[in-house]
Amino acid sequence: MARIEVVMPQMGESIAEGTIVKWLKQPGDAVKQDETLLEISTDKVDSEIPSPASGILVEIVVKEQATVPVQTVIAYLETDAAKAVPVMEGPGATSPTGAGVQSSGAGAGSAQASGTPATVAQSPGAGAGRAQAPGASAASVQSPEARDAGSARPAGTDATTAGQGTATTGVAGKGRFYSPLVLSIARTEGVQMDELERILGTGDGGRVTKKDILGYVQARKSGTLAPPPRPVQPASAPQPPGPQAKTVPVRSQGDQVIPMTNVQQKMAQHMVNSIHTSPHVAAIHEVDMTVVAKHRAAHAAVFERSEGFKLTYTPYIIDAVVRAIKKYPLINSSVEGTTIVRKSAINIGMAVASENGLIVPVIKHAEEKSLLGIARAVHDLAERTRGRKLTPDDIQGGTFTLSNYGVFGTVFGTPIISQPQIAILGTGAIVKRPVVVNDAIAIRSIAYFTLSFDHRVVDGMLGGMFMDAIVKNLEGFDAESEIK
Amino acid sequence: MATMTYIEALARGMWEEMERDPSVFLIGEDIGAYGGAFKATKGFLEHFGEERVIDSTLSEAAIVGASVGAALLGMRPVAEMQFADFVTCGFNQLVVNAAKTHYRWHLPVPMVVRLPTGGYIHGGPYHSESPEAWFFHVPGLKIVAPSTPHDAKGLMKAAIRDNNPVIFLEFKYLDRRMKGDVPEEDYTVPIGKGVVRREGSDLAVLTYGSTVHFALDAAERLSKQEGIEASIVDLRSLAPLDKELIRDVVRQTGKALVVHEDHLTGGVGAEIAAWITEDSFQALDAPVRRIGAADVPIPFAPPLEEVVLPTTAGIFKAMHDLARY
Numbered sequence: 001m002a003r004i005e006v007v008m009p010q011m012g013e014s015i016a017e018g019t020i021v022k023w024l025k026q027p028g029d030a031v032k033q034d035e036t037l038l039e040i041s042t043d044k045v046d047s048e049i050p051s052p053a054s055g056i057l058v059e060i061v062v063k064e065q066a067t068v069p070v071q072t073v074i075a076y077l078e079t080d081a082a083k084a085v086p087v088m089e090g091p092g093a094t095s096p097t098g099a100g101v102q103s104s105g106a107g108a109g110s111a112q113a114s115g116t117p118a119t120v121a122q123s124p125g126a127g128a129g130r131a132q133a134p135g136a137s138a139a140s141v142q143s144p145e146a147r148d149a150g151s152a153r154p155a156g157t158d159a160t161t162a163g164q165g166t167a168t169t170g171v172a173g174k175g176r177f178y179s180p181l182v183l184s185i186a187r188t189e190g191v192q193m194d195e196l197e198r199i200l201g202t203g204d205g206g207r208v209t210k211k212d213i214l215g216y217v218q219a220r221k222s223g224t225l226a227p228p229p230r231p232v233q234p235a236s237a238p239q240p241p242g243p244q245a246k247t248v249p250v251r252s253q254g255d256q257v258i259p260m261t262n263v264q265q266k267m268a269q270h271m272v273n274s275i276h277t278s279p280h281v282a283a284i285h286e287v288d289m290t291v292v293a294k295h296r297a298a299h300a301a302v303f304e305r306s307e308g309f310k311l312t313y314t315p316y317i318i319d320a321v322v323r324a325i326k327k328y329p330l331i332n333s334s335v336e337g338t339t340i341v342r343k344s345a346i347n348i349g350m351a352v353a354s355e356n357g358l359i360v361p362v363i364k365h366a367e368e369k370s371l372l373g374i375a376r377a378v379h380d381l382a383e384r385t386r387g388r389k390l391t392p393d394d395i396q397g398g399t400f401t402l403s404n405y406g407v408f409g410t411v412f413g414t415p416i417i418s419q420p421q422i423a424i425l426g427t428g429a430i431v432k433r434p435v436v437v438n439d440a441i442a443i444r445s446i447a448y449f450t451l452s453f454d455h456r457v458v459d460g461m462l463g464g465m466f467m468d469a470i471v472k473n474l475e476g477f478d479a480e481s482e483i484k
Numbered sequence: 485m486a487t488m489t490y491i492e493a494l495a496r497g498m499w500e501e502m503e504r505d506p507s508v509f510l511i512g513e514d515i516g517a518y519g520g521a522f523k524a525t526k527g528f529l530e531h532f533g534e535e536r537v538i539d540s541t542l543s544e545a546a547i548v549g550a551s552v553g554a555a556l557l558g559m560r561p562v563a564e565m566q567f568a569d570f571v572t573c574g575f576n577q578l579v580v581n582a583a584k585t586h587y588r589w590h591l592p593v594p595m596v597v598r599l600p601t602g603g604y605i606h607g608g609p610y611h612s613e614s615p616e617a618w619f620f621h622v623p624g625l626k627i628v629a630p631s632t633p634h635d636a637k638g639l640m641k642a643a644i645r646d647n648n649p650v651i652f653l654e655f656k657y658l659d660r661r662m663k664g665d666v667p668e669e670d671y672t673v674p675i676g677k678g679v680v681r682r683e684g685s686d687l688a689v690l691t692y693g694s695t696v697h698f699a700l701d702a703a704e705r706l707s708k709q710e711g712i713e714a715s716i717v718d719l720r721s722l723a724p725l726d727k728e729l730i731r732d733v734v735r736q737t738g739k740a741l742v743v744h745e746d747h748l749t750g751g752v753g754a755e756i757a758a759w760i761t762e763d764s765f766q767a768l769d770a771p772v773r774r775i776g777a778a779d780v781p782i783p784f785a786p787p788l789e790e791v792v793l794p795t796t797a798g799i800f801k802a803m804h805d806l807a808r809y
Binding site for chain 2: 179180181182183184203204207209210
């Protein structure tokens, strides 16, 4: 007797929206409580979302690849088998037992009358307000009555509005704004949303102007319009962000069309956004890593036996960075409008390449950690990144980022800042080189480190002094120290 | 057809109406022997005599109040405020008595209050005010705002013949800068009707008074430099507004910019912009934009005045940005 809304769950405090990667069930499919219903992607973490209740998936409101705000209704479950179409054999309507599932019946009376009281943890009736599944691991559900009874919901995000669901979702997925006039013309001229999304926009930020859509309508009427490329993905699939989204694709036979994954799209957006936001300046310093290299070599074997993983250069570098930030704390800032926010915690993001794309998990409160503590945190995050076990909070809150492209043999690079941070350290490969030491040529382990910094906040002097502090921390590393 | 300045044309309108209708008379400070602060009534005293050209006391409340009384007794007074700024002293008489009498007692109050208005004359904070928003809010008052000599005469004659209290905005900046052809015959410009001064399909500028001319200059530059064509609408009347005309040009272009010299906040442009979004939301291809004076008193210093008041350059930029939106 219960039709249950499945909503986009809130996967972490600062997550505002999520993308549906894949529906594992289709309308008509039976689903058990806690069985995986769909996969979603928020920012950089993909999550499997368990069904909030047992029943039958009767309607998918938000299609794959669409991005919607959290709490948007994305599907409906019917826990009463008799009401679900098609009718499923067996008792599809086992009583949902999870907290946070609320009956959509008019109240306790009708729910009980059906013999399948849908409300267990919540008090019956519409007055109970919003029901939510505990924790971030289950999709939250709420009954229509609960919503109607006045539970707060972000305005304009209700994708269930009849006839507008697809359109709303498409716009949200594309992030492209259409003016009231353009939408009016589209309706009058019968221009579908997927057509609209293909029109080249000449307005601000690629916006489709009145002229653009009238030109399109004219071309369509006169037959001069090239047939639209058959989309490989559903029409609502977001185009890749950035300026290339506006160019008309030219394809040769045999070309492969590869839709970007959500993580790839997010990365692309972040990169373009960062370059447009921060004037990047790079300061490149040479670092003599000989002392660190010797220290690492001397401790590697014992360390691996006691800790169970290999000792890398990364903890040494992070330790040196954290000490340099303590000396020059302005580096550990972000820009908010016309203010600079100097962060008290030093949270070091470290770029990790994974088959899922580039991911930057964050070592929280690195300033409170010893070299050993940092090494453990680095290992833990790297492992969980590759095992796709990160939580959304693992990738948030970074205040400074380290990118070790040296592992790929890169000698030096110019990394892009991870917004809203203002600096990123790139570390090149450590290579033995002949260098001058005390007026004699010596063979030392040399690396080139690059600090890309945001010149709105950091000038060349601060950038250089900060880098110099990192270099001194590494070159002056106490070779006799123990790892603890 | 004669070429006249703006102020000559509006004076001509008063003159013709006084010749035509003996119930029309003038009242104001120094309008008689001195001919008025801006010389709008020069020669009137000599021709019409002191019963019809009354030098009043230095009291705007008395001028407006006496006008209301005279209008109720069948006269058609034309009151001059020396500067529009000073009308605040007659505010009660205008808003409470002139505006509401017909509503309350069904008695017409045919009177005109002339307000030499606006800046661009380095007059400073007490002699540069744009007062229209104060009265725009008041039911029962009409407001006209001519931008050309032709309309100055035609609207003056229409205002004098109207049976309602009419606020007549005289843009001081235009007084002697603006010259144009004015028909010598008897004609009126209808109150409540705007006019399209320039046709264009890319955006619509809705404006009145001095800024009509700035907008026209900006539109010509925009056409030459960018090939952007703007419609320029001279509203001419603020109350009542020519909503049909506004609707037409907004729906033709999909983009509207409202420009006035008055302060931005709570100005006439705010009402026009709000009405457009209510009336023509689905025809809008861009947010309605507004330009007005900064929300500070009008400064004396010419460089500061230029920063505070709308300029051709500022209007050009707003038009350009709106066209590109």
